Amino acid sequence: MAADLDAQALEASRRLIAGAGNIMVLTGAGVSAESGVPTFRDAMTGLWSRFNPEELAQEDAYRRQPALVWEWYLHRRELVAATHPNPAHFAIAALAAQKAVTLVTQNVDGLHQRAGSPDAIELHGNLFANKWLDGCGHCDPATAVPGLPPRCAICGAMMRPGVVWFGEELPRVARYRAEHAAENCDLCLVVGTSGLVYPAAGMPGAAKDHGAHVIVVNPAPSALDQTADTVLRGPAGVVLPLLWGGAPAAPA
Ligand code: OAD
Secondary structure, three states, X not given: XXXXXXXXXXXXXXXXXXXXXXXXXXXXXXXXXXXXXXXXXXXXXXXHHHOOHHHHOOHHHHHHOXXXXXXXXXXXXXXXXXXXXXXXXXXHHHHHHHOEEEEEEOOOOOHHHHOOOOOOEEOOEEEEEEEEEOOOOOOOHHHOEOOOOOEOOOOOOEEEEEEOOOOOOOOHHHHHHHHHHHHHOOEEEEEOOOOOOOOHHHHHHXXXXXXXXEEEEOOOOOOXXXXXXXXXXXXXXXXXXXXXXXXOOOOO
Protein backbone atom coordinates (compact mmCIF):
# COMPACT_ATOMS: atom_id res chain seq x y z
CA MET A 1 0.00 0.00 0.00
CA ALA A 2 1.27 3.50 -0.75
CA ALA A 3 3.45 4.57 2.18
CA ASP A 4 1.51 7.62 3.30
CA LEU A 5 -1.99 6.19 2.73
CA ASP A 6 -3.88 6.44 6.02
CA ALA A 7 -5.47 3.04 6.82
CA GLN A 8 -8.24 4.61 8.97
CA ALA A 9 -9.14 7.13 6.25
CA LEU A 10 -9.19 4.29 3.74
CA GLU A 11 -11.54 2.19 5.91
CA ALA A 12 -13.82 5.17 6.56
CA SER A 13 -13.92 5.89 2.82
CA ARG A 14 -14.74 2.26 2.05
CA ARG A 15 -17.72 2.47 4.41
CA LEU A 16 -18.91 5.78 2.93
CA ILE A 17 -18.76 4.37 -0.60
CA ALA A 18 -20.56 1.16 0.42
CA GLY A 19 -23.35 3.21 2.02
CA ALA A 20 -23.63 5.89 -0.67
CA GLY A 21 -26.80 6.23 -2.78
CA ASN A 22 -25.65 8.55 -5.57
CA ILE A 23 -21.92 8.87 -6.26
CA MET A 24 -20.35 11.53 -8.47
CA VAL A 25 -16.82 10.73 -9.63
CA LEU A 26 -14.82 13.71 -10.97
CA THR A 27 -11.52 12.84 -12.67
CA GLY A 28 -8.58 14.81 -14.02
CA ALA A 29 -5.32 14.04 -15.78
CA GLY A 30 -4.01 12.15 -12.72
CA VAL A 31 -6.40 9.23 -13.31
CA SER A 32 -4.57 8.62 -16.61
CA ALA A 33 -1.08 9.24 -15.21
CA GLU A 34 -0.45 5.52 -14.63
CA SER A 35 -1.46 4.85 -18.23
CA GLY A 36 1.41 7.04 -19.30
CA VAL A 37 -0.89 9.52 -21.05
CA PRO A 38 1.27 12.55 -21.77
CA THR A 39 -0.17 15.54 -19.95
CA PHE A 40 -1.01 18.62 -21.93
CA ARG A 41 2.59 19.80 -21.55
CA ASP A 42 4.32 16.38 -21.83
CA ALA A 43 3.33 16.15 -25.49
CA MET A 44 5.65 19.08 -26.27
CA THR A 45 8.67 16.94 -27.23
CA GLY A 46 10.83 16.72 -30.36
CA LEU A 47 9.55 18.99 -33.13
CA TRP A 48 6.85 20.29 -30.77
CA SER A 49 9.24 21.31 -27.99
CA ARG A 50 9.52 24.87 -29.31
CA PHE A 51 5.76 25.50 -29.04
CA ASN A 52 3.67 26.50 -26.02
CA PRO A 53 0.62 24.20 -25.81
CA GLU A 54 -1.59 26.98 -24.48
CA GLU A 55 -0.81 29.02 -27.60
CA LEU A 56 -1.73 26.12 -29.88
CA ALA A 57 -4.94 25.06 -28.08
CA GLN A 58 -7.00 28.11 -28.99
CA GLU A 59 -9.24 29.17 -31.86
CA ASP A 60 -7.20 32.13 -33.10
CA ALA A 61 -4.08 29.92 -33.33
CA TYR A 62 -6.14 27.54 -35.44
CA ARG A 63 -7.34 30.29 -37.72
CA ARG A 64 -3.78 31.59 -38.12
CA GLN A 65 -1.98 28.24 -38.58
CA PRO A 66 -4.58 25.49 -39.15
CA ALA A 67 -2.13 22.94 -40.58
CA LEU A 68 0.30 23.30 -37.64
CA VAL A 69 -2.41 22.98 -35.00
CA TRP A 70 -4.14 20.12 -36.83
CA GLU A 71 -0.84 18.20 -37.05
CA TRP A 72 -0.25 18.81 -33.31
CA TYR A 73 -3.59 17.18 -32.55
CA LEU A 74 -2.78 14.26 -34.88
CA HIS A 75 0.49 13.88 -32.93
CA ARG A 76 -1.37 13.89 -29.57
CA ARG A 77 -3.94 11.39 -30.88
CA GLU A 78 -1.11 9.07 -31.87
CA LEU A 79 0.48 9.32 -28.40
CA VAL A 80 -2.80 8.72 -26.56
CA ALA A 81 -3.98 5.91 -28.87
CA ALA A 82 -0.84 3.98 -27.86
CA THR A 83 -1.84 4.05 -24.15
CA HIS A 84 -4.25 1.78 -22.28
CA PRO A 85 -6.68 2.20 -19.39
CA ASN A 86 -5.10 1.52 -15.97
CA PRO A 87 -6.56 -0.08 -12.77
CA ALA A 88 -8.07 3.29 -11.80
CA HIS A 89 -10.16 3.47 -14.99
CA PHE A 90 -11.25 -0.16 -14.58
CA ALA A 91 -12.10 0.34 -10.90
CA ILE A 92 -14.37 3.31 -11.74
CA ALA A 93 -16.13 1.23 -14.41
CA ALA A 94 -16.53 -1.63 -11.89
CA LEU A 95 -17.99 0.76 -9.27
CA ALA A 96 -20.72 1.80 -11.71
CA ALA A 97 -21.76 -1.85 -11.93
CA GLN A 98 -22.39 -1.88 -8.15
CA LYS A 99 -23.60 1.67 -7.35
CA ALA A 100 -25.41 4.62 -8.99
CA VAL A 101 -22.42 6.54 -10.38
CA THR A 102 -22.17 9.67 -12.54
CA LEU A 103 -18.67 9.92 -14.00
CA VAL A 104 -17.50 13.41 -14.97
CA THR A 105 -14.06 13.83 -16.51
CA GLN A 106 -11.86 16.76 -17.52
CA ASN A 107 -9.80 14.39 -19.63
CA VAL A 108 -10.04 14.15 -23.40
CA ASP A 109 -8.20 10.81 -23.77
CA GLY A 110 -11.25 8.52 -23.93
CA LEU A 111 -9.67 5.99 -21.55
CA HIS A 112 -12.72 5.86 -19.26
CA GLN A 113 -14.82 4.69 -22.20
CA ARG A 114 -12.20 2.13 -23.21
CA ALA A 115 -12.24 0.79 -19.62
CA GLY A 116 -16.01 0.27 -19.70
CA SER A 117 -17.53 3.62 -18.68
CA PRO A 118 -19.53 4.41 -21.83
CA ASP A 119 -21.36 7.39 -20.36
CA ALA A 120 -18.39 9.42 -19.11
CA ILE A 121 -19.39 13.10 -19.18
CA GLU A 122 -16.54 14.85 -21.02
CA LEU A 123 -16.44 18.44 -19.82
CA HIS A 124 -13.51 19.32 -22.10
CA GLY A 125 -14.51 17.22 -25.12
CA ASN A 126 -12.66 14.32 -26.67
CA LEU A 127 -9.30 14.33 -28.45
CA PHE A 128 -10.54 11.86 -31.08
CA ALA A 129 -13.74 13.75 -31.90
CA ASN A 130 -14.00 16.28 -34.73
CA LYS A 131 -16.35 19.18 -35.39
CA TRP A 132 -16.46 22.16 -37.77
CA LEU A 133 -15.19 25.73 -37.55
CA ASP A 134 -17.85 28.08 -39.01
CA GLY A 135 -19.59 25.13 -40.68
CA CYS A 136 -22.59 25.54 -43.00
CA GLY A 137 -24.70 23.12 -40.97
CA HIS A 138 -24.43 20.51 -43.73
CA CYS A 139 -20.74 19.75 -43.30
CA ASP A 140 -20.24 16.00 -43.53
CA PRO A 141 -17.00 14.22 -42.50
CA ALA A 142 -17.87 11.46 -44.97
CA THR A 143 -17.52 13.83 -47.93
CA ALA A 144 -14.87 16.16 -46.48
CA VAL A 145 -12.06 17.21 -48.79
CA PRO A 146 -8.89 15.57 -47.33
CA GLY A 147 -6.17 17.93 -46.16
CA LEU A 148 -4.51 19.56 -43.13
CA PRO A 149 -7.18 20.04 -41.94
CA PRO A 150 -9.97 18.35 -43.91
CA ARG A 151 -12.56 20.83 -45.25
CA CYS A 152 -16.26 20.72 -45.91
CA ALA A 153 -16.92 19.78 -49.54
CA ILE A 154 -19.88 22.18 -49.60
CA CYS A 155 -18.74 25.36 -47.81
CA GLY A 156 -15.01 24.82 -47.38
CA ALA A 157 -15.20 25.14 -43.56
CA MET A 158 -12.27 23.62 -41.68
CA MET A 159 -12.71 20.52 -39.55
CA ARG A 160 -11.41 21.09 -35.98
CA PRO A 161 -10.64 18.83 -32.97
CA GLY A 162 -13.67 18.23 -30.71
CA VAL A 163 -11.93 19.55 -27.59
CA VAL A 164 -12.60 22.69 -25.55
CA TRP A 165 -9.97 25.32 -26.35
CA PHE A 166 -8.78 27.98 -23.92
CA GLY A 167 -11.35 30.73 -23.69
CA GLU A 168 -14.18 28.55 -24.99
CA GLU A 169 -17.40 27.60 -23.20
CA LEU A 170 -17.84 24.00 -22.02
CA PRO A 171 -20.33 21.83 -23.92
CA ARG A 172 -23.70 22.97 -22.46
CA VAL A 173 -25.27 19.55 -21.97
CA ALA A 174 -22.13 18.08 -20.38
CA ARG A 175 -21.87 21.04 -17.99
CA TYR A 176 -25.54 20.84 -17.06
CA ARG A 177 -25.35 17.09 -16.41
CA ALA A 178 -22.18 17.46 -14.32
CA GLU A 179 -23.60 20.31 -12.22
CA HIS A 180 -26.83 18.38 -11.71
CA ALA A 181 -24.82 15.36 -10.52
CA ALA A 182 -22.83 17.55 -8.11
CA GLU A 183 -26.04 18.95 -6.58
CA ASN A 184 -27.71 15.57 -6.23
CA CYS A 185 -24.99 13.20 -5.09
CA ASP A 186 -24.35 12.13 -1.51
CA LEU A 187 -20.72 11.28 -2.18
CA CYS A 188 -18.29 13.13 -4.48
CA LEU A 189 -15.07 11.24 -5.27
CA VAL A 190 -12.41 13.55 -6.77
CA VAL A 191 -9.60 11.67 -8.50
CA GLY A 192 -6.41 13.08 -9.99
CA THR A 193 -7.10 16.74 -10.49
CA SER A 194 -5.17 19.80 -9.33
CA GLY A 195 -8.54 21.57 -8.93
CA LEU A 196 -7.29 24.69 -10.69
CA VAL A 197 -9.57 24.87 -13.74
CA TYR A 198 -13.19 26.01 -13.36
CA PRO A 199 -16.05 25.24 -13.63
CA ALA A 200 -14.96 21.61 -12.97
CA ALA A 201 -12.97 22.65 -9.90
CA GLY A 202 -16.08 24.24 -8.36
CA MET A 203 -18.19 21.09 -8.58
CA PRO A 204 -16.90 19.28 -5.43
CA GLY A 205 -17.68 22.44 -3.45
CA ALA A 206 -21.19 22.52 -4.91
CA ALA A 207 -21.63 18.85 -3.94
CA LYS A 208 -20.49 19.63 -0.40
CA ASP A 209 -22.86 22.60 -0.19
CA HIS A 210 -25.67 20.18 -1.07
CA GLY A 211 -24.73 17.81 1.74
CA ALA A 212 -22.37 15.40 -0.01
CA HIS A 213 -19.25 13.93 1.54
CA VAL A 214 -16.13 14.76 -0.53
CA ILE A 215 -13.21 12.35 -0.85
CA VAL A 216 -10.05 13.45 -2.73
CA VAL A 217 -7.61 10.89 -4.17
CA ASN A 218 -4.27 12.43 -5.15
CA PRO A 219 -0.62 11.59 -4.36
CA ALA A 220 0.10 15.31 -3.98
CA PRO A 221 -1.64 18.27 -2.33
CA SER A 222 -4.32 19.89 -4.52
CA ALA A 223 -6.50 22.98 -4.42
CA LEU A 224 -9.44 20.72 -3.48
CA ASP A 225 -7.87 19.33 -0.28
CA GLN A 226 -9.55 22.14 1.69
CA THR A 227 -12.97 21.17 0.33
CA ALA A 228 -12.44 17.47 1.02
CA ASP A 229 -13.79 15.73 4.13
CA THR A 230 -11.25 12.97 3.46
CA VAL A 231 -7.96 13.06 1.51
CA LEU A 232 -6.44 9.75 0.41
CA ARG A 233 -2.81 10.56 -0.38
CA GLY A 234 -1.92 7.98 -3.01
CA PRO A 235 -2.01 7.13 -6.73
CA ALA A 236 -5.45 6.41 -8.17
CA GLY A 237 -4.38 3.07 -9.67
CA VAL A 238 -3.49 1.86 -6.16
CA VAL A 239 -6.16 3.58 -4.04
CA LEU A 240 -9.33 2.99 -6.06
CA PRO A 241 -9.03 -0.82 -6.20
CA LEU A 242 -8.49 -0.73 -2.40
CA LEU A 243 -11.72 1.25 -1.95
CA TRP A 244 -14.09 -1.18 -3.61
CA GLY A 245 -12.02 -3.59 -5.78
CA GLY A 246 -11.97 -3.13 -9.51
CA ALA A 247 -12.27 -5.93 -12.01
CA PRO A 248 -9.38 -5.31 -14.43
CA ALA A 249 -10.84 -6.23 -17.82
CA ALA A 250 -8.65 -6.75 -20.86
CA PRO A 251 -7.20 -3.43 -22.07
CA ALA A 252 -9.44 -2.07 -24.87
P1 OAD B 1 -3.35 18.72 -13.86
O1 OAD B 1 -2.19 18.29 -14.68
O2 OAD B 1 -3.56 20.17 -13.53
O3 OAD B 1 -3.35 17.94 -12.45
C1 OAD B 1 -3.16 16.55 -12.44
C2 OAD B 1 -3.32 16.09 -10.99
O4 OAD B 1 -3.16 14.68 -10.96
C3 OAD B 1 -2.27 16.68 -10.04
O5 OAD B 1 -2.91 17.19 -8.89
C4 OAD B 1 -1.40 15.47 -9.68
O6 OAD B 1 -0.91 15.53 -8.33
C5 OAD B 1 -2.40 14.35 -9.81
N1 OAD B 1 -1.80 13.03 -10.08
C6 OAD B 1 -0.63 12.73 -10.67
N2 OAD B 1 -0.46 11.38 -10.73
C7 OAD B 1 -1.57 10.84 -10.15
C8 OAD B 1 -2.01 9.50 -9.89
N3 OAD B 1 -1.26 8.44 -10.24
N4 OAD B 1 -3.22 9.31 -9.28
C9 OAD B 1 -3.98 10.38 -8.92
N5 OAD B 1 -3.63 11.67 -9.14
C10 OAD B 1 -2.43 11.88 -9.74
O7 OAD B 1 -4.62 18.13 -14.60
P2 OAD B 1 -6.13 18.51 -14.38
O8 OAD B 1 -6.41 18.86 -12.96
O9 OAD B 1 -6.93 17.43 -14.98
O10 OAD B 1 -8.09 21.77 -19.53
O11 OAD B 1 -6.25 19.83 -15.29
C11 OAD B 1 -7.54 20.35 -15.55
C12 OAD B 1 -7.51 20.98 -16.92
O12 OAD B 1 -6.40 21.90 -17.05
C13 OAD B 1 -7.32 20.02 -18.06
O13 OAD B 1 -8.51 19.35 -18.38
C14 OAD B 1 -6.93 20.99 -19.17
C15 OAD B 1 -5.94 21.85 -18.44
O14 OAD B 1 -5.92 23.15 -18.93
C16 OAD B 1 -8.36 21.90 -20.89
O15 OAD B 1 -7.68 21.37 -21.72
C17 OAD B 1 -9.53 22.76 -21.19
